[in-house]
Amino acid sequence: MQKVDAYKGLLKNNGLKNTKRRNSILEALAKSAQPITVDQVFLELQRNDVSINISTVYRILETLVSKDLILKTNIIGENKSLFELNQMDHKHHFICMSCRQMFAVDDCPFEQYGELLQSKMGFNVTGHKLEIYGYCQNCK
Amino acid sequence: MQKVDAYKGLLKNNGLKNTKRRNSILEALAKSAQPITVDQVFLELQRNDVSINISTVYRILETLVSKDLILKTNIIGENKSLFELNQMDHKHHFICMSCRQMFAVDDCPFEQYGELLQSKMGFNVTGHKLEIYGYCQNCK
């Protein structure tokens, strides 16, 4: 048995066993305001005294992505994955070119643009990703 | 001396020596309608009988990026870089979830949106990246 069961139902609903590591990873992602790397997830668990192997972190994240519980991203020009909870509310990010911090941004200028592509190019649009680059208040 | 000198001026203007490999890499990128991987660049040169080491491909691409002659991208969830010529005309991509092909798309719904962020969040916006995901005509 384990202390943290906050995600028990969520896991069960998705046909996944309720384990300490899965709970802790979901918790780590929930706690972060921004997408975080595999390594950051790993370190966060260590800080919380949850022993885990890095390959297990990879496997759990991959599993959660496959169930659409979390989202996999990456910053332009950086070849490693970032993960965040899939909070169905539509989000994009602003990335500071100096400190590399990511800020969530909630407006989306996209919306009806998808329909245009549908008719004009014959694409079946299922999603999109918008990233805005620049300098944040501290860095500019 | 070498046969292909199409990019001689461009290189010189940017303080770079005019070499067979740099010319060939720019040519390979110019020939491709979509961003391509380091490996694809490498293979394309081989096909054209230009011997080159993979680390040189990396170095040249990095140099060209630093001079803003080419752009470095990556597809969501794939941890390797893609490169394309920087044709200053503003471009975004549609990526087919099935065949993974990328299609250039020229409309951009973004435009004056940047100003909103500037005033609302205090960000200094310098650029953005929009990717649209879905299924292309062949795959849907």
Place this chain on the structure above:
DNA sequence: TTATTTGCAAATCTTTTGCATGAGG
């Protein structure tokens, strides 16, 4: 008890780096 999950070690894939040699201006 049984299927699933995890740890561990090794493999794989992408990218970077140091140093010696080669080529452009």
Place this chain on the structure above:
DNA sequence: CCTCATGCAAAAGATTTGCAAATAA
């Protein structure tokens, strides 16, 4: 000739995989 470009080999960083041991249900 002198600086910059390239090849080569090795290292580094990120991710994946096979298999055996541990655990949830």
